[in-house]
Amino acid sequence: MKNKIEIQNVNKFYGKKQALKDVNLVIHQGMFGLLGRNGAGKTTLMKTLATLHNANSGKITICGVPVEHAKEIRNMIGYLPQDFSMYPTMTVKESLEYLGVLSGMNKMLRTERMELLLKRVNLTEHQHKKVKALSGGMKRRLGIAQALLHDPKVLIVDEPTAGLDPEERIRFRNLLCEVAEERIVILSTHIVGDIEATCEQIAIMNSGEILWKGTVSELLKNAEKKVFTANINKKYLSQIKKQYIVTGMLVQGGYSTVRMISENKPDLQGVLPTEPNLEDAYMYCLFCHGCVVAGGDI
Numbered sequence: 001m002k003n004k005i006e007i008q009n010v011n012k013f014y015g016k017k018q019a020l021k022d023v024n025l026v027i028h029q030g031m032f033g034l035l036g037r038n039g040a041g042k043t044t045l046m047k048t049l050a051t052l053h054n055a056n057s058g059k060i061t062i063c064g065v066p067v068e069h070a071k072e073i074r075n076m077i078g079y080l081p082q083d084f085s086m087y088p089t090m091t092v093k094e095s096l097e098y099l100g101v102l103s104g105m106n107k108m109l110r111t112e113r114m115e116l117l118l119k120r121v122n123l124t125e126h127q128h129k130k131v132k133a134l135s136g137g138m139k140r141r142l143g144i145a146q147a148l149l150h151d152p153k154v155l156i157v158d159e160p161t162a163g164l165d166p167e168e169r170i171r172f173r174n175l176l177c178e179v180a181e182e183r184i185v186i187l188s189t190h191i192v193g194d195i196e197a198t199c200e201q202i203a204i205m206n207s208g209e210i211l212w213k214g215t216v217s218e219l220l221k222n223a224e225k226k227v228f229t230a231n232i233n234k235k236y237l238s239q240i241k242k243q244y245i246v247t248g249m250l251v252q253g254g255y256s257t258v259r260m261i262s263e264n265k266p267d268l269q270g271v272l273p274t275e276p277n278l279e280d281a282y283m284y285c286l287f288c289h290g291c292v293v294a295g296g297d298i
Contacts, residue, residue: 002064004028005049005154005184010058012044012208019044020055021208031180033199034188035282041208042188043082046158049186050079063153078147082159084139088132092123092142095131099146110149117145121175137168144175154184161194173198196278204285211289216278223261223276223284230271232258240268245293247280261287 005027012020019041036042047053049060051070060067067073086095093114100110118124121141126134134142140160147155157176161169176185177198187199195202196216203213212219227247232240234254240246244266248259261284265271276284287293 006061008059010055010060012048012053013056019208023210025203025210025213027184027186029184031177031199032186033195033202034186034205035192035195035202036190036205038190040205042205043158046156046188050077050156076153078152078155080143080147080157080160084143086131089130091128091130093127095142096145096149100149103150105150113149117148121145137164137172140164140172148179152183155179156186158188161191192279192282204282206286206291212285219281219285220276220278223281225273226261226263226284227274227276227280228262228266228271229257229259229274230268231255245283245287247283
């Protein structure tokens, strides 16, 4: 069985609005990052892969199985939506037990998987806590446990670290990387740092279209010689933001160290070329595809 997802010319409409536009992707085992703004179409694509939405046209196969075979697809997919929730008065253990029963797992297998996953997501000591008493990070880790309960070949996580504190975000990202050693993991997010820390293969999405796909290294290379820094008198900041895509500012006294994106070296005193980071490269990609980039004044 092919351990990959193939998406060919997929289109999705909500009435007259087109949410997905000729999406083409091949996703292999490991961590795959889908990066884009809120409203870019990421969630629609994830729900289509999870058989929660039907595409209007195009072809999707998951591990060799057409997405139209919904029952078979759902048996091989674990899905953690952005708005994941469980019954608040259930305990962690009761929640997993309940989902295992709904999935048709026998008691022996349920018990074995629950013990394994509670340990893996570091919730064994909290298994008797009610869901409503869990922190945001614990709830997300419970979400991963429920998504992995039936040992799926594919795990889809949609905006999983939004609202988490830095420590929980790092813990969650590390957990996803561990899980990805055994399966396909798709991380859909608008947080560049999550992609930078976990994924090598990525795609950038905007307005329902895939603008770019490849490796993080390739995306960074595209932005080489396009990023600059300069110390700017604060009184000129407004003008700088109108002229360039500003991706960072460090204010110190009457001056600011400004990080900016430009096709050509800015005509500014003391400007220096700078190695791009992934956020710079992402913003430059959007700019190159004609997107309005909010790096300066709008």
